[in-house]
Every structure is written in structure tokens, then in C-alpha cells.
Amino acid sequence: MTLPIESVLPELTAALVAQGRAVLMAPPGAGKTTRVPLALLPVIKGRIVMLEPRRLAARASAERMAETLGEAVGETVGYRIRGEAVPGRRIEVVTEGILTRMLQSDPELPGIGCVIFDEFHERSLNADLGLALTWESRAALRPDLVVLVMSATLDAEPVAALLDAAPVIRSEGRAFPVETRWLDRPLPAGARLIPEAARLVREAEAATRETGGTILTFLPGEGEIRRVAAMIDVDAEIVPLFGAMDFKAQRAAMQPARGRRRIVLATSIAETSLTIPDVKVVVDAGRARRARFDPGSGMSRLVTERVSRAEAEQRRGRAGRVAPGICYRMWAKAEEGALPAFAPPEIAVADLAGLALELANWGSDGSELAFLTPPPESALCEARSLLRDLGALDRDERITPHGRALAGLPLHPRLAHMLVVAGRDAAELAALMGERDPLTGAPADITPRLRAIRDLKGYEARHPWPVNAGALHRIRDEAKRLRRMAPEGKGLSVGAAAALAYPDRIGARRRGDQPRYVLSGGKGAILRDGDPLANARFIVATDLDGDAREACIRMASAIDETEIRSLFGDMIETVEVVEWSRRDNRVIARCQERLGSVLLSDRALDDPDPEAMARAAFDGLRALGLYWTAGAARLRARIALIAELGPVDDESLLADPEWLLPYLLGVRTAADLRGLDLSEALKAKIGWSGQQRLDQAAPAHFVTPLGRKVPIDYDHETPSIELKLQELFGLARHPVVGGRALRISMLSPGGKPIAVTTDLPGFWTGGYAEVRKDMRGRYPRHPWPENPLEADPTTRAKPRGT
Numbered sequence: 001m002t003l004p005i006e007s008v009l010p011e012l013t014a015a016l017v018a019q020g021r022a023v024l025m026a027p028p029g030a031g032k033t034t035r036v037p038l039a040l041l042p043v044i045k046g047r048i049v050m051l052e053p054r055r056l057a058a059r060a061s062a063e064r065m066a067e068t069l070g071e072a073v074g075e076t077v078g079y080r081i082r083g084e085a086v087p088g089r090r091i092e093v094v095t096e097g098i099l100t101r102m103l104q105s106d107p108e109l110p111g112i113g114c115v116i117f118d119e120f121h122e123r124s125l126n127a128d129l130g131l132a133l134t135w136e137s138r139a140a141l142r143p144d145l146v147v148l149v150m151s152a153t154l155d156a157e158p159v160a161a162l163l164d165a166a167p168v169i170r171s172e173g174r175a176f177p178v179e180t181r182w183l184d185r186p187l188p189a190g191a192r193l194i195p196e197a198a199r200l201v202r203e204a205e206a207a208t209r210e211t212g213g214t215i216l217t218f219l220p221g222e223g224e225i226r227r228v229a230a231m232i233d234v235d236a237e238i239v240p241l242f243g244a245m246d247f248k249a250q251r252a253a254m255q256p257a258r259g260r261r262r263i264v265l266a267t268s269i270a271e272t273s274l275t276i277p278d279v280k281v282v283v284d285a286g287r288a289r290r291a292r293f294d295p296g297s298g299m300s301r302l303v304t305e306r307v308s309r310a311e312a313e314q315r316r317g318r319a320g321r322v323a324p325g326i327c328y329r330m331w332a333k334a335e336e337g338a339l340p341a342f343a344p345p346e347i348a349v350a351d352l353a354g355l356a357l358e359l360a361n362w363g364s365d366g367s368e369l370a371f372l373t374p375p376p377e378s379a380l381c382e383a384r385s386l387l388r389d390l391g392a393l394d395r396d397e398r399i400t401p402h403g404r405a406l407a408g409l410p411l412h413p414r415l416a417h418m419l420v421v422a423g424r425d426a427a428e429l430a431a432l433m434g435e436r437d438p439l440t441g442a443p444a445d446i447t448p449r450l451r452a453i454r455d456l457k458g459y460e461a462r463h464p465w466p467v468n469a470g471a472l473h474r475i476r477d478e479a480k481r482l483r484r485m486a487p488e489g490k491g492l493s494v495g496a497a498a499a500l501a502y503p504d505r506i507g508a509r510r511r512g513d514q515p516r517y518v519l520s521g522g523k524g525a526i527l528r529d530g531d532p533l534a535n536a537r538f539i540v541a542t543d544l545d546g547d548a549r550e551a552c553i554r555m556a557s558a559i560d561e562t563e564i565r566s567l568f569g570d571m572i573e574t575v576e577v578v579e580w581s582r583r584d585n586r587v588i589a590r591c592q593e594r595l596g597s598v599l600l601s602d603r604a605l606d607d608p609d610p611e612a613m614a615r616a617a618f619d620g621l622r623a624l625g626l627y628w629t630a631g632a633a634r635l636r637a638r639i640a641l642i643a644e645l646g647p648v649d650d651e652s653l654l655a656d657p658e659w660l661l662p663y664l665l666g667v668r669t670a671a672d673l674r675g676l677d678l679s680e681a682l683k684a685k686i687g688w689s690g691q692q693r694l695d696q697a698a699p700a701h702f703v704t705p706l707g708r709k710v711p712i713d714y715d716h717e718t719p720s721i722e723l724k725l726q727e728l729f730g731l732a733r734h735p736v737v738g739g740r741a742l743r744i745s746m747l748s749p750g751g752k753p754i755a756v757t758t759d760l761p762g763f764w765t766g767g768y769a770e771v772r773k774d775m776r777g778r779y780p781r782h783p784w785p786e787n788p789l790e791a792d793p794t795t796r797a798k799p800r801g802t
Helices: 004-019 032-040 055-069 096-105 125-140 156-162 193-207 222-231 247-253 309-320 333-338 353-362 377-389 401-407 413-422 424-433 447-454 456-462 469-485 494-501 561-571 610-624 630-640 650-655 670-674 679-697 760-765 768-775
Strands: 021-025 047-052 077-081 084-086 091-095 112-117 146-151 168-170 178-183 214-218 237-241 262-266 279-284 287-294 299-306 325-332 506-509 516-519 524-526 538-544 550-558 573-581 586-595 598-604 701-703 709-711 720-724 743-747 753-757
Touching: 004 021, 004 032, 004 146, 004 168, 021 156, 032 047, 032 055, 032 091, 032 112, 032 146, 047 055, 047 096, 055 077, 055 091, 055 247, 091 096, 096 125, 096 353, 112 125, 125 146, 125 353, 146 156, 156 168, 178 309, 193 214, 193 222, 193 279, 193 325, 214 309, 222 237, 222 262, 237 247, 279 309, 309 325, 325 333, 353 377, 353 401, 353 413, 377 413, 401 413, 413 424, 413 494, 424 447, 424 469, 424 494, 447 456, 447 469, 494 538, 494 550, 494 561, 506 598, 516 538, 561 586, 561 598, 573 610, 586 610, 610 670, 630 679, 709 720, 753 760, 753 768, 760 768
Parallel strands: 021 146, 021 168, 047 091, 047 112, 077 091, 112 146, 178 325, 214 262, 214 279, 237 262, 279 325, 524 550, 720 743
Antiparallel strands: 077 084, 287 299, 506 516, 506 538, 516 524, 538 550, 573 586, 586 598, 701 709, 743 753
8 A cells, every 4th residue: 555655755865865864744644654764775874773652663663664575573674672672684663762772882873874763743751862862973973874853743843943954854644534523512520531431432333333443542541441441332342552561462452353343442552653453433532641740749640631732633643544534532622722732742741860860971961962842950950869869970960880880771760779789689679660560459568569579379379459460470571681680689678679769758657647657858648548557667658649748658668767777877867956846835956867857866955055945936936926015015016106116017026036036045935935025125126226216206104294104005096195184284285295296085083084185275275174064073072173274283182071
């Protein structure tokens, strides 16, 4: 069959011969993966290396090209993936990490004439790194190296610009048209993915029964695939396809149907590079599962998100490879515009520890390399911090000999560090932590999983949890391979070995009934209720769900304090902790040993620093609030009237402890703080000159004609005093403070308010007569002269009988 790509092969070949670089855009089903490398054989000197993002695609494309040549794999065409290699003389299809190893081993890539980056639109981290290193190698060492980037749904222009204005070759059109069918209306809020996807598959099967052909359904992950399969009750063969499957099962999914119609339920593994026979119908549930890394927590988690428009187009194209097709989309047409144009590149959202290690091994910080999307600096800094903790980088962020050993292993730097330090005894553990959990529903403890890996029959006799045979088989194969690469074993426990990989996830149990842990990296984590590990004082959490607030521990191992001290003695800090305890409502002073946030020992501090104690007491005030005695409150109100003396509101006073520290020496408890009089501290805060200014502008007292001091209340808008009316006799001028008239509340002889004024002369000539008339009968023994200005002030009553 003639494929659309063939019409542009002469143009592509000519561009590569003339310029040594190109970007090829070809829609899904055009045939670029299997036709382009073969077309380049006559014009490329040396071997052609083509990168594929997945192992299944690498094998399948190599087999298809060999079949086209009428040969077996291993003659002209071969492949190399993790743990398996079938070399070819001229073409080698490799997974993306393999190219990085080749470049790190010899940047000149001897014997290689062309490097092809297939399905570059997937923007995997390894593909971005591989292209950056290849391009630098070409610029510095191999100007004759041909570089070709191929994609179906990539924005080609930025890639072409990255490759020094490389020519862009486009293959237009699909082999066959594809009709798109959307939902009539968006799914209601709260609609569940699984039943809706199963319903749409059944609908598509019924509507296309006469047309026939395989139905390819895209779902986010294995769990969804299994649950949807259980809900499809149609006369068809239901075939799962996902990355964690055994390769034989994956190949079986790509074989032609045997009589009955097929429904293939697949993850995004089926979006590109794979030919599933006779697909005429695609059902797209519109979801993709991606890893998201949080640099702050050092944890990745899988999230299910809406697909991008580019991914939806890739999936749609699967229906038009062999005949006109139909694509059912599980969203309304009106929702299409809200989909992102492209999925985020992995380099922007992934754990960058491996990238940081590769860059250091290359001798670069990455800034001068040709990255289509530069790695985020914050995530890169976090990754380098981890590598320093692992001993892979020195303080100047240069790679160490230990780091080179880690870079040579096909593992995440954490697991590589564990394998190098712990030795081959940790091979099964490294393989387990790099793979999906082989047990379903098991508690967090790693031990049963290791038992199943080492002795499945013995495990099954003792434990009830179902085993994922495919995952177990992959773990065993990987463990065998890792044992061959590892040094002699060191006899470490499972927990100690796991701690080497995750020094930031050593957890100490918090107080309380629930199994909550604080991790050495500072985050919180929790075990499920009833988990057998719940009573362990220390654990190492190797798998968490990534929740930002409190992660759920999915896999862990116990570790004892002796092992922690033995492995991380140089990282354990002895610190003096002087702080306010909200729980105890007092200052505590402790001497503690800590590994990060994990507390190993805690004892009373014999001779705490007095200033530190005072600062901790001030933190207590921040927690409890300032306590104001009546005198201190009046003083603060006076100071507040004078702007140049500074703010004295609670927020301002609690922002800076320096004014109060000398008065907190010896203060320890909440009761001590409540008994604290802040008056002297406020006076010291404003200083001697401030006190002089204060006494002039806002005096503390009004002196009555009798010489008695009456406190002035500054808590109100107008300064106020209270005193008995008779004490004001003879006062012709109204009292003034700071240029403002005092508000005088005049009291009866019994102490009850009888008049308020800010104009005393006016009161004497006006309102006083009414007060006198009303009061003289009630208080006949007290003076009520007709002319108060001529009377002497007094606080006494007349003697009885006068």
C-alpha cells in the first residue's frame, strides 16, 4: 500500500543531503516511522539511529522495517531497549535513554551518520535532552551528522529555529478520511469517567456493527481499562493494551482479529508509532495521565487531565490508517476550544534529578544547550540539591566520581545511589521501587513484596493479597540485570537501603493515635488506619500519593534509630531549640538532635540563652496577644496622639520585639505574660525626649483647682476627665491639653454623671442653673452657690446641722 509519506521522501532526502538537518511533519498514519529510515539508507553514510519514546514502539517499528526488507530483525534493522538488544547493521531503533548513554560514552557518536527523533511531539524529557546533546555534539565535533526531527502534531517552526532554520517538510493528508462525532452536550458536573466511557464504547459498537473493524478506545490508565472492560457487555473480544503489560500480551493486542470483532482498550501508548490492525473506530475518553513533580515536596504524583488538542488529533488519526473511520469523542464540540493546544513538555513538569545528573556528567549547567523548553530553574535547583545530598555533585555542582557511577546506571539517581552504596542485596528493592506495585491491596510494608519477588510460592502460602504477575516478572528480570551491575552487598536492612534512596523521606511518628509521620524533608505523611507499620517509630516512605498537605504512604519500610545514625551521622545536627510552645503555653528550651525535620533525641537545655528565652516569650505574646493594664492602656492612648512617636497599635508593636525584650527576661509562662505591665517598656520605647514631648502635648493628668491629679482618658476622640462638679468651682477658663479642649464629665456628690461640657464658662452661665435646681434638693449638705465662679472648690460636704 502506498502511504502519504512517500510523496515527500525525495524532498526530505534532498534537504538532508544538502543541509544535514530537517523537521518532518506528517499526520498520524502517514508511514513516517517505518518508511523514512529505509528511504535514507542509500544517502546516509554510517548507521541510522532512530529514537522511539516507548519500548513497544521501538520493537514494533524495527520488526516492521525488517519485514519490509524481507529480513529478520538483527540484519539490516535492529533495536536496543532497556535490558534487550538485537543489533542491526544499518538501522537501530532505540528508546530515548539509550541515545543519552551513547552520547555520554562518546560524544562523537562514531559510526553513526544520522539520528532521527521520532514522535518528538510527545516532548519526553529524554527526547529533549537527547536532541540538545546531539545538536551540541554536531556543532562541536560532528558537522557531518544528519539530524531529523519527525512529528505528527508539533508546532514545527520553533523546532526548525532551534536547529538553525532547518527546512520543514510537510506530508499532507491521511490515508483515509475520519468522521468525528461529539457528544450532544457536555457531560454533567460530577459525571464519572468509567461508566460514561463504557456507555460510549457500547454506543460506538452498536452504531458501527455493520461497518466492522477494530474499535480502539483511549483511557487514562490500567485501572480504568480493567473497570471499563468489566462494564462492556457486547459480542466482541475485549483486549487491553498498556505499558506495564508483558510484551507478549502487548504484541497479542496488535495482532489481527480472529473472527470476532475486537475492542482494544488502550492508554496513550497506542497514540503513536504502533499499528493496530483494522482500526476503523476510535473512542476517545478525553483523558491522559501524566506525572507532576512538586519541587517543594520532592514528590511526583500521577494526575488525570484533559487531553490536549494535539493528543486528540493523534488519537483521531488512528481511525484512518486502513479505511475511512469514525472517531467518537467523549466531550461536546463546544468544549473543544477549551482544550490546551499541546500537552505540557515533560521537562516543564517532571522530576529533573536525572536531567541534572546528565548535565553535570556532560559538563554543562544546561544554559548553553539547545533546549526547546529550558528546564525550570527552581526544579533544577531542587534536583541539584538532592544530588548534593546523594554525593553525586560537590559544592560547586560538579559531578563527583560517585556521581559518574550513578550516571552509568539505568536508574533514577536515588535508586542508583542506593544500589551503589548498598550493593547487590538491594537489587530487588531497586527494581521494585522502579516498577508499579506488584501486590493489590497490600499494606504499606515493603517486606511482603520482596518475599513475592524472591519466592512466589512461599509468599502465596502466607499472604492473601493478589499478585500482578506481569509486574512481578518485570521486577525479577530487572533485579537480575541490576545485580550484575552492582558491587558486593553490604548487608543493610531493607529500611536502611531504602533510606539511602530517600534520605528526605525518613519519617518519625508524631504523637497521637493516628499513624501520622513528619518526614525528614519537612512534609507530613500518613499511613492507612490499621496498617501493620503504624506503630513503627521510624519509617522510610518510598511511595507516596504526592498530596501537598499530607501525603498518603503507599509503600514504606521500618528503620531503627541506630541505622539512621550509622548512615546519616554527618547530616545529623545538634540544635538548641528555644521557642514558645503553643501546646504548653510556655517557653521551652531543649537540646535536640535532628535529621532534617526528624527528631532523634530531645532533652532539657541546661543553660539557655536569656535573650533567646526573651524572644521566645515575645513569640508567646504574638500567639496570645498583648495584655494591657489600665495604666499602660492610658499611656498607649496618649502616645498614639503624637505621630512622631511612632505607631503603638498591637500589630506594629508585635512586629518588632526589640522594645520589649529587656522586660521579658525571666518571663516563661502565659501567666507571666498576663502579669506584665507594659508601661515602662513603652516609656523606654519613646525615650526621654519622647516622654517630655508627650507630657507637653498629652499630659497624663489634669490638676484640679485643689491640686488633685485626675487621669485624662485618651481612649476617645476627645481627651476626657471625670470629677465632681464642686471641685471645679472658681475655674473660669476651660482646661485645654495639646491645643484641644478637655471633655469634662461632671459628677454628682454621689458619683453619678450630671453634665458633660467642653465649654466650662458657658456651662456656668447656662446649664449650671438647671443642674443646681435639680441637685440642691437631693444633696442639701453640698454647696450649690448661685455664682459658682465666686465659690471655692471643694470635695467636702457641710457638717450635719449646718
